[in-house]
Amino acid sequence: MTLEPWLITVIEALIKVLVVIVVLLTGFAYLTLVERYVVAKIQSRVGPNRVGAAGGIAWLQPIADAVKMIMKEDFWPAQADKVTYTLAPGIAVATALLAWAVIPLNPAITVFGYTINFYIADVNVALLFLLAVGSLGIYGIVLGGWGSNNKYSMLGALRSTAQMISYEISLGLALVGVLMISGSLSLVKIVEQQSFWWFVFFQPVGFVIYFIAAVAEVNRLPFDLPEAETELVAGYQTEYSSLKFALFYMAEYINMITVSAIASTMFLGGYQGPFGILPGAHWLILKILFFIFVMMWMRGTLPRFRYDQLMRFGWKVLLPLALANIFVTAVVLVLIGK
Amino acid sequence: MTPIETTITKLRERFAGAIGDIYEFRGETTVTIPRAALLDLARFLRTDPALRFDMLTDVTALDWLPREPRFDVLYAFLSLSHKTRVRVRVQLASGDLHVPSLTAVYPGANFYEREVYDLFGITFSGHPFLHRLLSPDYETSHPLRKDHPLGYEPVEFTHTYDEIQPDKPGAVPPPKPRRLIGSIGGTPQEIPLTLSDPATPWSGTQAETLLINMGPHHPSTHGVLRVALEVDGEKIVNAMPDIGYLHTGIEKTAEYKTYLKAVPLFDRMDYLGTFFNNLAYVMAVEKLMDVDVPERAQLVRVILSELQRITSHLIAVGSQAMDIGAVTVMTYAFRERETALDIFEAVAGARMMTSYFRFGGLALDLPAGFSDSVRAFLKMLPPRLKEYEDLLNKNPIWLERTRGIAEYTAEDALAYSVTGPMLRAAGVNWDLRKAFPYLGYEQYDFEVPVSTRSKADVLECYYIRMEEMRQSIRIIEQALPKLEKTNGQPYVTRNRKVAPPPKAELATSMESLIHHFKLWTEGIKPPVGLVYAPIESPRGELGFLISSDGSRNPHRVRVRTPSFANLQTLPLLSKNYYIADLVGIIAMTDIILGDVDR
Numbered sequence: 011m012t013l014e015p016w017l018i019t020v021i022e023a024l025i026k027v028l029v030v031i032v033v034l035l036t037g038f039a040y041l042t043l044v045e046r047y048v049v050a051k052i053q054s055r056v057g058p059n060r061v062g063a064a065g066g067i068a069w070l071q072p073i074a075d076a077v078k079m080i081m082k083e084d085f086w087p088a089q090a091d092k093v094t095y096t097l098a099p100g101i102a103v104a105t106a107l108l109a110w111a112v113i114p115l116n117p118a119i120t121v122f123g124y125t126i127n128f129y130i131a132d133v134n135v136a137l138l139f140l141l142a143v144g145s146l147g148i149y150g151i152v153l154g155g156w157g158s159n160n161k162y163s164m165l166g167a168l169r170s171t172a173q174m175i176s177y178e179i180s181l182g183l184a185l186v187g188v189l190m191i192s193g194s195l196s197l198v199k200i201v202e203q204q205s206f207w208w209f210v211f212f213q214p215v216g217f218v219i220y221f222i223a224a225v226a227e228v229n230r231l232p233f234d235l236p237e238a239e240t241e242l243v244a245g246y247q248t249e250y251s252s253l254k255f256a257l258f259y260m261a262e263y264i265n266m267i268t269v270s271a272i273a274s275t276m277f278l279g280g281y282q283g284p285f286g287i288l289p290g291a292h293w294l295i296l297k298i299l300f301f302i303f304v305m306m307w308m309r310g311t312l313p314r315f316r317y318d319q320l321m322r323f324g325w326k327v328l329l330p331l332a333l334a335n336i337f338v339t340a341v342v343l344v345l346i347g348k
Numbered sequence: 349m350t351p352i353e354t355t356i357t358k359l360r361e362r363f364a365g366a367i368g369d370i371y372e373f374r375g376e377t378t379v380t381i382p383r384a385a386l387l388d389l390a391r392f393l394r395t396d397p398a399l400r401f402d403m404l405t406d407v408t409a410l411d412w413l414p415r416e417p418r419f420d421v422l423y424a425f426l427s428l429s430h431k432t433r434v435r436v437r438v439q440l441a442s443g444d445l446h447v448p449s450l451t452a453v454y455p456g457a458n459f460y461e462r463e464v465y466d467l468f469g470i471t472f473s474g475h476p477f478l479h480r481l482l483s484p485d486y487e488t489s490h491p492l493r494k495d496h497p498l499g500y501e502p503v504e505f506t507h508t509y510d511e512i513q514p515d516k517p518g519a520v521p522p523p524k525p526r527r528l529i530g531s532i533g534g535t536p537q538e539i540p541l542t543l544s545d546p547a548t549p550w551s552g553t554q555a556e557t558l559l560i561n562m563g564p565h566h567p568s569t570h571g572v573l574r575v576a577l578e579v580d581g582e583k584i585v586n587a588m589p590d591i592g593y594l595h596t597g598i599e600k601t602a603e604y605k606t607y608l609k610a611v612p613l614f615d616r617m618d619y620l621g622t623f624f625n626n627l628a629y630v631m632a633v634e635k636l637m638d639v640d641v642p643e644r645a646q647l648v649r650v651i652l653s654e655l656q657r658i659t660s661h662l663i664a665v666g667s668q669a670m671d672i673g674a675v676t677v678m679t680y681a682f683r684e685r686e687t688a689l690d691i692f693e694a695v696a697g698a699r700m701m702t703s704y705f706r707f708g709g710l711a712l713d714l715p716a717g718f719s720d721s722v723r724a725f726l727k728m729l730p731p732r733l734k735e736y737e738d739l740l741n742k743n744p745i746w747l748e749r750t751r752g753i754a755e756y757t758a759e760d761a762l763a764y765s766v767t768g769p770m771l772r773a774a775g776v777n778w779d780l781r782k783a784f785p786y787l788g789y790e791q792y793d794f795e796v797p798v799s800t801r802s803k804a805d806v807l808e809c810y811y812i813r814m815e816e817m818r819q820s821i822r823i824i825e826q827a828l829p830k831l832e833k834t835n836g837q838p839y840v841t842r843n844r845k846v847a848p849p850p851k852a853e854l855a856t857s858m859e860s861l862i863h864h865f866k867l868w869t870e871g872i873k874p875p876v877g878l879v880y881a882p883i884e885s886p887r888g889e890l891g892f893l894i895s896s897d898g899s900r901n902p903h904r905v906r907v908r909t910p911s912f913a914n915l916q917t918l919p920l921l922s923k924n925y926y927i928a929d930l931v932g933i934i935a936m937t938d939i940i941l942g943d944v945d946r
Contacts, residue, residue, distance in 0.1 A: 053679035161560050165582070165927070231673060232745055240568040240671045240931050313745045314673025316928040317582050 018124075026130045030110050038263040039072035045306050046071075052310030079256040087159055087249045094157030099250065099257035102150025106264035108143045112136035113271050114198045115281060115291050129198060136197040137189065140272060141182055144227065148174045150261060151236060155246035166245025169317055170229065170236035176324035177226040177233075183332035184220035187213045187339045188276045201280035210277040215335045217277045219328055221301070224269035226324070228262060231309040235317055270301035351430035352377050355399055362392055371437075373877045374635050378422075378435040386423075386438055387448045393425050393434070394453055401425040401434065402762045404450060405882075406908040407460035409468045410895050413494040417441040419470060422893070423450070424880065424908070428762070428776065431783050435880070440470065449475035456765030459916040467492035477536050479529060482592040482945060485538075491600055492904075498604050530559055531578040531586035536919075557585050560927075564593045568671050568931035571941030575918070575934075579927060587922040587930060589915050594945035602905040606871030607633055608707070610905065614892075615701040617909065618943035620660040623652045623692075624885040626705040629905075631786065632881035632892035633707050636874045639846050644834035645709035646787050651722065651827050652695065652704070653787075653883075654820040658729070659685045660886035661769075661813040661820075668810060668935035669740060672749045677736050684732050691721050707872065708847045709840025719828050726821050733817060740810075750807035754921040754933045757803055764920065765913040768888025769812045770937065772797060773804035780884035792826050794819045806929075806936045813938075816886075846872055871900045880908075887911050887938055911943040 043058065047067070050057030062070025086095070114129040133139050148171060155167020188209050192200045200209075210217045226233035237245035247258050274280055274297035281294045315323065349357070359379060360367055366389075368380035381389055393401040406424040417439040425434050438447055449472035450457040461472040462481040469490035472478060480487065489496050530539035539559070563574035572593035578585040598617060602610040614625040627649055634641060666681030689699040694715045696704035704711050740746045758774040760766075771778055779796040781789040797815035799808045840847045848867050849860035876898040882891035888910030897903040914937045921937075922930050 053676045054683055055679055161558060169582075234673075235928075240673070241928050243567060310676050311739065312674065313669065313740075313743065313749055314928070315745060316749055316926055318926065319745075319748055 041263050048306040082252040084252040089159045091157040094153040098150050098154030099254045102261035103257045105147040106261040109268045135195045137195045151246045158249035162242045162248045163246050166236045166242050177223045180328040180332045181223035184216045187216040204279035208279040228265040232312040270298040351432040380437045390453045400429045401427045404454035408906045411494045446471040455763045482595040529590045530576040531588050534586045536588045582926045584922050589918045594941045598946045612703045618940045622702045623656045628883045628890050628892045630705045632894045635879045639708045642838050644837045644839050647831040654823045657820045657886045658817045659688045664938040671931040671935045713839045753806045755803040764917045773799045773808040773812045775799045792823045794822050809936045909943045911939040915939050
């Protein structure tokens with residue numbers, strides 16, 4: 011039996027989508043465990059040590075957490091807006107997952123004469139797609155905060171909007187430097203160009219700005235104002251419970267993986283590793299884990315910004331720096347005649 | 349002439365006809381004046397350059413049913429510059445229960461007068477917001493009056509509700525509250541709970557502000573505090589503390605216990621400073637009965653209180669950092685505190701509710717190995733404190749979140765009866781351990797950390813608390829060698845009217861047997877009198893006012909708690925800051941709601 015070529019393409023895409031989603035969701039589950047251990051170590055606590063603990067690590071904890079989340083009562087606030095309240099967590103997760111359509115994971119390999127590309131889609135404007143999808147993620151939070159009919163949720167949603175708008179600009183501008191060097195919007199091409207010199211060496215300032223803005227983008231400490239638990243109880247997720255709450259968490263962690271993946275792809279050569287000892291995807295995973303670890307480390311060390319200070323930092327420090335970075339990059343590129 | 353003599357002379361000159369009898373007992377002076385002269389007298393006390401009573405530390409009342417005039421309203425004034433206290437008494441007959449409010453002279457009278465209004469039903473004319481403070485607003489009686497029955501409070505959820513319901517005196521189910529304390533346009537007022545209420549005050553032209561109920565269940569209110577928070581965007585227009593959710597009537601209960609049995613009640617007030625609660629209470633009773641305390645007991649009291657000052661400040665600093673987002677400092681602080689709690693457990697058998705001090709000394713002698721474990725704690729602590737400072741002191745986010753937040757001046761602090769680290773952060777050098785030394789604090793070489801800035805803020809309070817922990821370490825280090833010299837010496841007074849005789853004596857001495865019997869059946873019987881014993885708790889001035897009518901139960905135990913006064917500065921401190929700052933400000937005041945509500 012021979013398959014039609016278009017059918018093969020569809021099946022291949024479906025398999026890839028399935029693999030990416032399964033890996034991401036498992037990754038999310040175990041990232042929560044990693045985070046709990048990392049923060050516990052920083053805070054001189056023990057961390058989870060009950061569920062399926064073997065060798066001091068509670069391997070089954072994420073599964074127990076998932077079961078617990080599913081079994082919880084699905085709570086509806088009395089005057090919540092049913093549609094937006096239900097839709098919001100879905101939007102948050104969907105946009106978080108969408109970004110993975112364009113991130114290349116490994117160099118292409120050939121099996122039985124058939125070339126498999128380790129990305130779902132090689133979009134020629136992949137970077138713009140990433141930024142656009144990232145911006146859509148805000149809708150999950152805003153609609154959730156609005157739909158809950160709760161003052162804390164509302165304040166959290168408002169904070170989130172302001173924060174996302176201010177940091178998205180710096181985030182985008184920080185990536186422009188890379189674009190100017192690479193001359194392409196396709197992530198696959200950008201990675202391929204970094205086979206020897208990673209772009210972080212050409213764009214150190216852009217890299218730092220991107221990372222700070224990315225942490226703000228995924229609402230992690232010290233920028234976790236939308237959910238600031240000591241002020242707004244839980245911000246936009248105050249009223250959420252059960253699976254809907256889990257979905258928000260899922261979105262947050264997948265976003266962490268995503269921004270780390272983008273940082274690795276744009277600045278640290280993606281799946282390109284030094285010396286080529288390990289297969290490419292390993293390098294990408296290592297780099298992603300490194301960024302995630304740094305985010306957890308920041309959570310264990312830093313206090314939280316205040317709303318107005320955060321805005322000031324975004325508009326008055328990061329944005330001018332990002333613009334200056336673009337300017338300098340442009341001047342240098344012209345001077346060396348590229 | 350001593351300052352108090354000057355005060356009396358000056359008062360006699362100024363209010364020649366009005367001054368009634370002057371009562372002196374155990375070195376405390378109570379001046380009786382008629383109601384009409386009260387406001388003038390308060391103004392005079394506050395402003396006269398020779399007197400300078402800057403602070404109104406307490407307002408309370410005594411109910412002398414069936415005597416007429418039935419109520420005494422007591423005002424406690426404190427002069428920081430002359431280190432003098434004077435108490436002013438206004439007597440009120442039962443048909444005519446009102447006095448002028450002192451809020452215009454001392455803004456700090458606000459909560460105190462509301463409390464007296466709530467618990468005694470005495471009206472304060474001219475008070476800006478005279479509403480019930482501790483009991484719910486559907487309450488119709490006044491719990492601290494002597495004719496208010498004790499017990500059978502309606503507990504709706506008990507499974508024996510039907511059984512106890514018929515026994516309740518005039519029991520009616522409590523009505524559901526319909527109005528709550530809130531704030532509209534920056535002025536506190538009672539607002540209806542539902543928008544459909546016809547009296548909804550914000551229809552139409554009101555300023556567009558948002559009222560948030562921060563609490564009673566909120567992660568950062570440090571207990572069941574409700575802050576009626578009016579915000580304009582994220583900016584605070586007004587933050588009205590609404591308290592009473594933890595009011596358990598400890599003062600009322602104490603009136604129905606013997607003196608000794610009241611000790612564990614007070615543990616439950618400031619649950620981070622249990623030794624301090626015990627200490628102030630037993631010191632008040634000791635003052636009332638004029639009991640000597642052996643040196644060993646005094647040393648143990650100093651060491652344990654200073655240890656607990658450290659643990660309390662650890663929580664204050666840790667939870668403050670946590671509220672601003674640095675959770676790690678909190679877990680570190682709790683780690684250190686555990687070690688100290690182990691010591692408390694070894695000493696008193698309980699980690700928090702210690703109830704360890706007794707009249708004239710201690711409940712039992714120290715366990716073996718006490719000084720070693722204290723030494724180990726003292727050795728461990730300084731590097732750990734350094735660790736917190738490494739995490740916070742140079743962290744730009746921390747500095748930005750604390751410096752210049754909730755600024756207040758020394759005048760504000762004094763006017764609002766603020767005591768403790770918050771007062772010292774405003775640059776007022778005032779510590780009761782130095783001002784009125786008790787427990788032999790004058791023998792120890794330590795410093796009182798005082799801010800040198802003109803205005804206090806959140807950061808300044810944090811610095812003061814960190815430094816106070818270091819000073820406490822110094823005190824304990826000096827006390828430990830002294831303590832070791834007293835090994836084997838008595839830990840409780842030999843006064844058999846107060847402390848029971850050793851068990852061995854009972855077998856041989858008839859007199860001891862009688863004392864033992866009297867103490868365990870009847871309890872102690874202090875003379876008639878009114879005493880006040882203040883100490884410096886981690887939060888400020890903690891004082892017990894005990895009124896004794898000569899019987900085996902106290903006639904009234906009034907607790908002047910520091911958190912209560914410190915909390916009422918919240919509207920002043922948080923105005924025009926942000927919601928995010930408010931949690932830091934609440935943490936700065938370091939309130940314990942058990943201490944506020946009692």
